[in-house]
Amino acid sequence: MMPDLGKYAVTVLSSYGVTLVLLAGLVALSWARHQRVRRALQQAEARTGREG
Structure with a gap:
């Protein structure tokens, strides 16, 4: 279902x-x-002892 683009086909495509x-x-x-x-973030949380 491609419209006819005529001479502009290459430019448009x-x-x-x-x-x-x-x-x-x-x-x-x-x-x-x-x-x-x-x-x-995971590395920073591991350094502070927090887990997410």
Whole structure:
């Protein structure tokens, strides 16, 4: 169900592609930061003797 984009098809589809790649990169960076922060929090809690 793709609309006829005519001579703009390459431009529009490449824009969608770039957007998807950038969104995937943001998700990956966010996930990596989440893992780093969670690990640091666990280490800090272990040093203070608290468990979560």
